[in-house]
Amino acid sequence: MGSPSAMQMLIKTFHKYSGKEGDKYTLSRGELKELLLEELGSYLGSSKDNEAVEKVMNDLDANNDGEVDFTEFIILMGALTVACNDFFLEYKTDEKPKDGESAQKKD
Amino acid sequence: MGSPSAMQMLIKTFHKYSGKEGDKYTLSRGELKELLLEELGSYLGSSKDNEAVEKVMNDLDANNDGEVDFTEFIILMGALTVACNDFFLEYKTDEKPKDGESAQKKD
16 A cells, blocks of 8 residues: 555546546536545635635646546645645654654654 | 555555654654665656755755655645646647547647
8 A cells, every 4th residue: 555556546636526527537517526525625614605616726727628537636736735644744743752752753 | 346445555665765764753764765766766756866866855855854754755645646647648638639539738
């Protein structure tokens, strides 16, 4: 297990939704919304409302063609993963007793 | 399963190696080499020799501090995932009989 299967999972997830309508290799707004709600609902908080999806869509759609291609999708996933890692480090640092080994995290 | 577990897997893989020596939150050259060989050896072909690892290290170490932090690692994984997806699409397009449904892949 590990990185290779993480990469394969990201590819599979993208194609699971991109293949539903229109261009099989890009996510339409509808396909992106479905992916966000089903796969990342818990991460995106109020992704239930259109506004959040619209914002993600506009942020992602770097080339403004109304579609999200695989590279744009990976940029989103990368940003979310970095945010998760930061959250994980904050949580770990708070957990340790103050006089314990302090996390060597650069501030 | 899906994107969230892919994200968690990437975080776990990074910390599995970054925690071994020195700064627990960055990969030293030695830790990066171990990660590349053990996790991505099949993807990086001749990663066995130092030269390939040196090249990846230099490409990754965007801020030139001799260490690879989580964001730099995610950029590598993103690039590899896009390359894998491109390979997957090329393979799928070749597979289809010429007169069959042509893949709607923008050239």
